[in-house]
Amino acid sequence: MVTLFFFLSFINTLLDSLGSSLVITAVGGGTAVIPFLTVYAVWPASFVFLVLYSFATQRFSRGALFNIVVAVFMAWFVAFGIMYPFHETMHFHGMAESVLEGLPSGLAGAVGMVRNWMFTTFYVGAEMWGDVVLSLLFWGLANEMTTMREAPLLYPLFGIGANIGQTVSGKALSTFSTLASSRLSYATQLQAIMALVVIFSFVVLGLHAYITHRFPSNISPEPELEPVPVLEAKPTLRRTSPAAQASSSQGGAHLNGAAVELEADASSRLRASSEASTSGTASPGDAAVKAAPAGSNRKAKLSLRDAVIFLTKSPQIQCLAVMALAQGLSTNLIEIAWKSHLHMLHPSPAAYSAFLGEVATWTGIVTGTLMFASPALFARWKWRGVAGATPAFMLWTGLPFFVGCVLYNVVHPGQSLVGAAALRALVIVGAILQVFAKGAKFSMFKPAEEMVYIGLDEQSRTKGKAAIDVVGAQTGKSVGSVLQQVLLVVSSGSLVKSLPVMAMAYFAILRSWSRSVHTLSTLHVCAFTTHSMSIDGESDEEAEPAPAQVAVLTETTLGDVSPQSPLAAL
Template sequence: MQLQMKPIGLGPLRASKPTVCPVRVQASTHTGTRSRVLPIFNNLKPVFGTGVAPRPAPVVLKRHVSSAAAASVAAGSPAGEPALPKASQTAKIVSLGALFFCSTFCYTILQNLKDSIVVTAVGAEALPFLEAYGVLPLSVCFFMIYGWMNKTLPDKWVYQAALTPFLAFYALFAAVLYPAAATLHPVHLLESIRSALPAGLVGLAGMVVHWSYSLFFCIAELWGGVAISLLFWGLADEVCSISDAKNVYPLLGIIANVGLVAAGAWIKNVNNSLAVGNSVLAVQLLVGTILTMAVFLMTVKGWVYDNFVPTTGAEAEEAHRKKEARLKKEKEADSTPKGGLGDSLGVLKRNPKVGNLAVLVVGYFIVQKLFDFAWKAQLRVFYPQPAAYQSALADVAQWTGIVTMVLMATSKYVFQWGGWTAAALATPLAMLVSGSLFFTSAVAMQGGAGALPPQVVGTLIGVGSIAGMVGRVMTRAPKYSLFDPAKEMVYITMSKEEKNEGKATVDLVGAYFGKSGASWIMQALVLITGSMVKAMPIMGLAHVLVSLAWVKSTLSLGAMMKGTDEAHGHGAAAPAAAA
C-alpha cells in the first residue's frame, strides 16, 4: 500500500501535561497539538493515508542552554524569539525520518505476511469477508479504546500504549499460534461441511476455521491506520510548524518509500537465505524484526517528546482550557443533525464538479479493490507457497517505492507540461490498460480462450503476469503524486461554501460506494459464482466499465477546469502553480 504525502493545514490544539523538567528556553508560548480520533472510514486501508493537519503557529522547541543564557532570557532580554539551532532542526528531521522509516518498514512486512498467510491457506475468497466482518469491527473497537487513552493517559505514553497490544499479539502469533496452527484450526470440520455449504460460502467458513490467521490479518491491517496515519502524523504535526512542514514532509515521503524498498529486500533475504523452506522460522524472523524496530520506535518517540514537545505548566493550563472548550464544541456539533446520504446525492445533482469528483473517488476505490482481489487470487496460482508468495509481494513493494519516488520528483512537470487533464488521466488510463491485460490473461488461464492456439494463450498468460505486477504498482504509486493533487485542485476553483459542501459529499459517497462498495460487490460475486477465479470475467468487465466512467468524468472535469482557468486569466500556468 502506498503512503500518503501529508497535507498541510490547521489542526486542533491539545492539552499538554505539566511535568518537571530541566531549565530550558522556550521558543514560543504557543501550545502543542493533539491528534484527534480520525473517522473510522478514513482509516480503513489504508493505509495508510490520513492524518491530522499541522498546527498554525511555530512549535515550541526545547533545548538546553547555559545558566547565564537562561537567566538572560528570564530577565527579559533579548526581545523576540530565539532562532532554532541548526543542529536541533537536523535532529528533529532525523528522528522523524527514523520513525517514519521504521513504521513503513514494519507496515510492508505485515502487509506481505497477512496476505501470504491467508491467501495461500484459505484462499482469496476470504478477503472481502475479512475486510467487512473483521477489519471494520476491530477498527471501531480500537478507535473507541484510543479515545479513552487520549483522555486518561499522560500524553507521553499514548503512543506506546496504543502500539503495545498490536505488538503483543504479533509476538503471540509468531511464537505460539502460527507454529500450532495445525492443532488449533479445526480444518477437519471445514472438510466435513464443505460439501453441504454453497460454494460461495467456503471462503467465509475458511475464515472462521483458520481463526488465528484471520485475526492476524485484521490486526496487521490496522497497523497502517494506527501506527502511521494516527500516531506518526499526530506526532509530526505536534512538533513541526507550518514552515517546517513545507520542507520536512516531502522529505519524509521519500524516506517512507525508501522503507518500502528496504523492507522488500529484507523479506526476500529472509525467505531466500535465512529461512529457506521453513515458513515458521520465516514468520518468526519477520515478526522479530517488527518487535525490534518497535522498541526503537518507542525509544525515539520518547526522545522526540522530551526534546520537542512543550511541557511547561503555563502552557499546559492554557492548552487544557482550550481543549475543554474544543471538546464542548465538538459535543455540541455531534448533537446537531447532519446531512445524510440523501442530502449528499442532492449535492451531486446540483454541482457537476462535485458529481464528477465523486465518480473519480468512487471509481478509484472500486477499480483498485477489484484489481487487488483478483490479482491476489491469481498470484496464488503462480506462487502457492507462503515464502514464494511473500517474495512476489516484496518485489511489488520495492517497485512501488521506486516508482512513487520518481513520480513525486516529476509530478510538477507533468502538471506544467501536460496540464490538469493529462495529470488526472494518468492514473485511470494506467489502471485501465494494465487491468484489461491482466483480466484477459486470467480468463485465458481458465480456458476461456480455448479457441486460440496454445502459443497465443501462453503469450497472454506471460503478458498478464507482467500486467498484474505493473497494475499493482500503478494502483498505488500515482495516487499521491498525481491523482490526489489533481483532485484537490478542483476544490481550489470552488467558493468556500461549495468547497465545504463538496468535500463532505465526496468523502461520504466515497465511504459508502467506494471503500465499502468493492467489498460488497466481491462478496456478491463470490456467492453467485462460487469462487474468485470463476468471477474473473465479471470482475474484468466491471473493472473496464468503472475505469471508462472514471476517464469520462476526468475529461468532463478537465473541460470545466480549462474554462475556469480561462475565465480567471490563468491559462495553462494554473495547474503548475497549484502543483
C-alpha cells in the same frame, strides 16, 4: 520524519506480504477468502477502532494515542509469533470439513476464514497497521508539524523514507525467503520476521518521542476563554482622505493605506457581553464569540454521532470520502484478480511471499522516483492534475489487464508451455500495474489529499481524517468484496466467471473518483499563501482579508485590547 516513515513502511511491507501469503496459501484458503475477510473481519475492526479512537481523542493527547496504538500492535505480533508453530492444532479443520459438505461452493471462502482464524486475525492486524499507523497516525503527526507553505515540498519528500523502507523490506523478505527455505522451517522464518517487526516498533516509539519533544507543533494551543474587558466608549472614527490622514496624528488606524471605520457602540456591546458572561446569561456578542472559529475559543467536544453529522455537512470531507471509497474499491477489485493468478503461478507460501517481496521492492523504487519528481509535478500540473493522475492511470491500464485475464481463462491453455508462459506474462503485467498504481497513489495522490486537511478546521482534521483513513478505504474494499461474494455464489465459486462484471464495476468506480477530484478542485480547499500554487493555479489579487488579518486590524485599531481577548476572534 523521513526516518520514522522508513520504519513504519518497512513494518507495513512485511506485514502486508505475510498476511496475504498466510490466508491465500493455507489449507482451505485461497483467493476466495479475501472478499470474506474484508467484509466480515477488516471492516468491523475498522469501525470498532473508529469508535474507540473517537472516545480516546477526548481523553488522551495525540502523542499518547500513538504510543498506545503501536503498543497494542506489538503485543499481538509477539503473541502471533509464539502461537504460530501450533496453528495446525489450533485451527478448526475438522469442523470446516463437515460444514463444507452442506454449503454451496461459493461460500467456501467464508468457511476458510473461520477455519484458519489465527491467520485471519493476523491479516486484520496487517491491514489495520497500514490504515491506522502508516496513514492516520503518521499523517496526523505530519499535519501537526507542517505548515501550509511547507506542505507542497515536504509532504512528497516525507514519502522518500517510506519508499526506501518499502524497497529494503521487500528485498529483505524475498532474499530471506529464498535463502532460508533450504535451511530453516517456515515457522522459524516467520518468528524471525516477527522479532524484527517488534524491534523496529520500539525504534518507532523512540523516534516519535524525540520528534514530539524536540520540535514544536504547527498548531498553536487554544487558550481558555477569558472575560471580556470593559472598554470605555470612544468617539466614532470616520473615514478620512489619505491627505487628512497624513496631516493628522490622531486619525484612525488603517491597514495598507485604507482607513478603518469603527462605531462607538462596539464597546457597549462588549460591556454587555462581559456582564452577560458574569451573570451566566448569553448575549448576542457572547454568542458571536462562542461561535467564532478562531483559536481563542475553547475546543468543542463532539460525540461520534455529532461528528458524523458535522462531517456530512462538509463538501470537502464528502469529496475526500468518495475518493477514499473509490480507491479502496478499485484496489480491491484489481488486486483480487491479480492475486488469484499469482496463486496459480506460486502455490507455496515461501514462493508467494518471495514474489510479493520483489513487487514491494520495485514499488518502493518507482514510488521514490515519483516522489523526487512530485514537487515539480505540483508546480507544473497543480493540485488537480496531481490528484487526478492516479485514477487516470488505474483506469487506462487496469481495463486491458482485465481483458487479458478474461482471455486467458476463456482459452484456458492449462499446464502446457504456452499456458505457463501466458500465466507468467499475465502475473508480471499485473505486478507492473500494481507497482505503478501504488507508486502514483503514495507519491502524488496521497500528498495531494493530505494537503486538503491542513486548510480544514480541527474537527475535520481529526475525526474526519480518522473516519476517511480508517473506515473509508476499508468500506470501499468491503463493498468490492460484497460484490465479489455475490458473484462467487452466483458462479458457484468461480472467480473467473466474475471477471467481466468486475471490470465494468472497476470502470464506473474510477470515473466517480475522477469526478470527485474535479469537484474538490473547484472548492479551492487547498489554497496556499499565493494563489499561483492553489488548485487551479490562477492568481486572486482581490481576495478578502484572512481572519488573522482582521484580528490584527482590530487589535491595531484598539491598542488597549489584550492579544488574547475575544475581540481578536470577532
